[in-house]
Amino acid sequence: MITLNHYLVLAAILFSIALVGILRRKNLLLLFFATEIALNAINIALAAFSKYLGDLTGQLFAFFIIAIAASEVAVGLGLLIIWYKRTGNIDLDSLQSMKW
Amino acid sequence: MEKYLYIALFAPLVSSLFAALFATKPKKLFVGIVASILLFISFVSSAILLSYLAGTEEIVKVTLFDWITTGKLNIPFGFVVDEVSVIMMVTVTLVSTLVHIYSIGYMEHDKGFNRFFSYLSAFVFSMLILVMSDNFAGLFIGWEGVGLCSWLLIGFWYYKKDEPREVNPSISPAWAANEAFIMNRIADLGMLLGLFLIYWHIGSLQYDVVFAHVDMFSISVITLMGIFLFIGAMGKSAQFPLHTWLADAMEGPTPVSALIHAATMVTAGVYLVIRSFPIYSQIPDIGFYIACLGAFVAVFAASMALVNTDLKRIIAYSTLSQLGYMFVAAGLEAYWIALFHLMTHAFFKALLFLGAGNVMHAMNDELNIFKMGGLYKVMKWTAIMMIIASLALSGIYPFAGFFSKDKILEVAFDSGHYLLWFTLWVGAGMTAFYSFRLIMLVFFGEERYKKYGFHPHEAPWYMLAAMAPLAVLAIIAGFFEEPFEEFVTRLLPEYHFHIHGILTVALVGLTTLIALSGIALAVYKYSHGGFSEKWKETFIYKLLYNQYYIPILYDKLFVEPYKELSKIAWKELDLRIVDATVDFIAGVIYSTGFKGRVIQSGNLSKMLRWMVIGLLILLILVVVYSMAR
Numbered sequence: 149m150i151t152l153n154h155y156l157v158l159a160a161i162l163f164s165i166a167l168v169g170i171l172r173r174k175n176l177l178l179l180f181f182a183t184e185i186a187l188n189a190i191n192i193a194l195a196a197f198s199k200y201l202g203d204l205t206g207q208l209f210a211f212f213i214i215a216i217a218a219s220e221v222a223v224g225l226g227l228l229i230i231w232y233k234r235t236g237n238i239d240l241d242s243l244q245s246m247k248w
Numbered sequence: 249m250e251k252y253l254y255i256a257l258f259a260p261l262v263s264s265l266f267a268a269l270f271a272t273k274p275k276k277l278f279v280g281i282v283a284s285i286l287l288f289i290s291f292v293s294s295a296i297l298l299s300y301l302a303g304t305e306e307i308v309k310v311t312l313f314d315w316i317t318t319g320k321l322n323i324p325f326g327f328v329v330d331e332v333s334v335i336m337m338v339t340v341t342l343v344s345t346l347v348h349i350y351s352i353g354y355m356e357h358d359k360g361f362n363r364f365f366s367y368l369s370a371f372v373f374s375m376l377i378l379v380m381s382d383n384f385a386g387l388f389i390g391w392e393g394v395g396l397c398s399w400l401l402i403g404f405w406y407y408k409k410d411e412p413r414e415v416n417p418s419i420s421p422a423w424a425a426n427e428a429f430i431m432n433r434i435a436d437l438g439m440l441l442g443l444f445l446i447y448w449h450i451g452s453l454q455y456d457v458v459f460a461h462v463d464m465f466s467i468s469v470i471t472l473m474g475i476f477l478f479i480g481a482m483g484k485s486a487q488f489p490l491h492t493w494l495a496d497a498m499e500g501p502t503p504v505s506a507l508i509h510a511a512t513m514v515t516a517g518v519y520l521v522i523r524s525f526p527i528y529s530q531i532p533d534i535g536f537y538i539a540c541l542g543a544f545v546a547v548f549a550a551s552m553a554l555v556n557t558d559l560k561r562i563i564a565y566s567t568l569s570q571l572g573y574m575f576v577a578a579g580l581e582a583y584w585i586a587l588f589h590l591m592t593h594a595f596f597k598a599l600l601f602l603g604a605g606n607v608m609h610a611m612n613d614e615l616n617i618f619k620m621g622g623l624y625k626v627m628k629w630t631a632i633m634m635i636i637a638s639l640a641l642s643g644i645y646p647f648a649g650f651f652s653k654d655k656i657l658e659v660a661f662d663s664g665h666y667l668l669w670f671t672l673w674v675g676a677g678m679t680a681f682y683s684f685r686l687i688m689l690v691f692f693g694e695e696r697y698k699k700y701g702f703h704p705h706e707a708p709w710y711m712l713a714a715m716a717p718l719a720v721l722a723i724i725a726g727f728f729e730e731p732f733e734e735f736v737t738r739l740l741p742e743y744h745f746h747i748h749g750i751l752t753v754a755l756v757g758l759t760t761l762i763a764l765s766g767i768a769l770a771v772y773k774y775s776h777g778g779f780s781e782k783w784k785e786t787f788i789y790k791l792l793y794n795q796y797y798i799p800i801l802y803d804k805l806f807v808e809p810y811k812e813l814s815k816i817a818w819k820e821l822d823l824r825i826v827d828a829t830v831d832f833i834a835g836v837i838y839s840t841g842f843k844g845r846v847i848q849s850g851n852l853s854k855m856l857r858w859m860v861i862g863l864l865i866l867l868i869l870v871v872v873y874s875m876a877r
Binding site for chain 1: 849850851852853856857860
């Protein structure tokens with residue numbers, strides 16, 4: 149029997165993987181992957197809660213997050229392409245023009 | 249009649265505001281003229297009120313609006329014109345009108361011409377509030393108002409530099425102004441306590457309510473009220489030991505000395521005692537103390553005037569001494585006589601000061617009377633008017649001072665305080681001597697001014713014309729004694745003399761005798777070369793010349809320790825504790841900011857790391873919090 153806890157543990161594992169990815173990766177593209185994983189970890193948790201509580205609000209939220217993640221990726225990838233055209237790399241450490 | 253009350257009260261305010269419009273502009277002659285006209289209108293209104301009051305015996309009362317209304321405290325802006333206040337109003341507005349006109353000439357070349365008129369009119373307005381208010385709170389507002397205007401006007405030439413006390417006993421106008429202001433604050437504290445006490449016990453500050461209920465309280469309460477109110481009066485009227493500011497106030501322009509520091513403001517203390525007569529007639533002991541202090545000041549101040557060489561300071565001491573006389577009369581419950589002397593004194597003392605102003609003008613602001621002499625030839629009219637004023641001051645028949653001052657001596661004798669009488673009698677002799685010493689040194693004898701290269705000239709006609717009414721009043725005011733008594737004793741208690749006939753004549757004779765001999769001594773001595781130089785070496789001369797060393801004593805006793813205390817408060821308390829605390833807080837914030845700045849490296853992955861760390865901390869907090877619950 150798969151209970152709520154299973155879903156939550158899965159969400160937590162996925163989130164931790166995403167977090168490690170965010171911290172470790174220097175490649176911007178992979179950073180995006182990591183954030184997608186993090187968002188989807190939250191989505192799993194939300195859907196699970198929604199089912200558990202019999203309240204559709206959580207699933208609604210999950211849909212919102214999917215929509216927002218999609219638009220975020222669209223904007224983010226656009227910026228990334230421009231950045232790549234300008235500098236020739238997508239290394240995170242090269243993004244330092246706002247340094248004091 | 250309310251209309252005239254409003255006109256009398258607000259014309260000076262309009263004048264002040266009008267002049268203030270041009271305060272920063274260069275001299276505008278019409279400012280002085282408009283101010284004088286408005287003041288004259290105020291005087292005419294006061295005179296109409298006087299004649300109305302004399303004819304109908306109806307007291308005019310108005311309430312402008314409620315001023316303070318909280319809980320049981322209700323203080324309206326109310327004004328009353330009764331027998332006492334109308335006399336004060338007429339005196340104040342008359343003298344100030346003439347002083348305004350005179351000032352047009354006196355301040356002719358001053359760059360603060362317009363500002364001067366603004367202050368002067370503001371003073372008159374405050375003074376009218378003081379005398380016309382129908383409650384103690386309004387009186388106090390006027391009291392502070394005249395104090396403020398006095399400060400502004402003493403320090404009118406605020407840009408003059410400080411000088412050592414040996415060169416100029418009053419150091420500088422700004423210093424003198426501050427001294428006057430601070431001394432008055434000390435006294436005002438006493439006055440405020442008196443007002444609080446009255447309100448606390450009676451629950452009102454309206455004169456009529458207070459005076460109707462004053463006999464319901466125990467003698468000790470009334471005594472305290474009397475003492476506190478008199479402390480206020482002591483400051484304003486410069487009675488010992490708060491007297492030093494008056495002589496130093498002579499740093500102000502001379503018309504100011506004439507109006508504020510001779511004729512009107514300094515008599516406010518006497519007015520307060522007269523106004524509060526229902527309180528003071530309950531406590532004759534305090535009254536006697538007031539009389540003693542007055543008599544002491546009368547002689548004390550006169551003795552300092554004997555040797556001083558400064559034209560204006562001599563007259564200032566004389567004012568002090570005459571205020572002492574007024575307090576003797578007021579203390580011995582001869583209130584109408586005090587008021588009468590207040591009025592006649594206003595006339596002849598203002599005249600004396602304005603004359604001194606003419607002399608100063610002629611001598612390029614030189615004040616040392618030993619550098620003058622023989623000025624009669626060039627300044628005949630000024631000399632004549634100053635002689636009239638001095639005769640009135642000395643109390644020679646038929647001049648005004650004879651009637652009022654002699655009455656005070658009679659009261660002192662009549663009440664059985666022979667020592668008081670004797671003190672005042674000696675004072676009268678001194679008064680006559682120093683007045684004519686001044687006249688002799690300034691107007692007669694050797695023309696010493698030539699040695700110093702002065703070219704004196706007579707004042708313009710309108711300045712003399714402004715003095716002329718005062719001169720006339722200094723001669724004739726005394727003859728109004730009986731109508732005056734009849735008029736003011738409608739409100740004030742009468743004074744019943746026990747001595748009659750031959751004794752009165754003898755007293756008058758004695759007083760006149762000492763006054764005449766004082767004059768004769770002065771005239772004789774100073775027409776024969778004055779006193780020898782050796783006299784200046786004596787201890788008494790030095791004591792008197794240095795004002796009994798009281799200013800220096802105050803310096804050492806109060807000013808210096810206070811300075812030290814302030815220094816300690818500044819260096820130890822303020823710098824080391826208050827400032828250090830503030831600096832420490834600022835320093836901590838600054839250094840944490842400086843050290844924390846490295847977080848903002850601009851490196852995205854580092855920022856993300858910080859974000860994760862923050863997230864973890866928050867998570868830990870949530871866990872800890874939920875466990876602790």
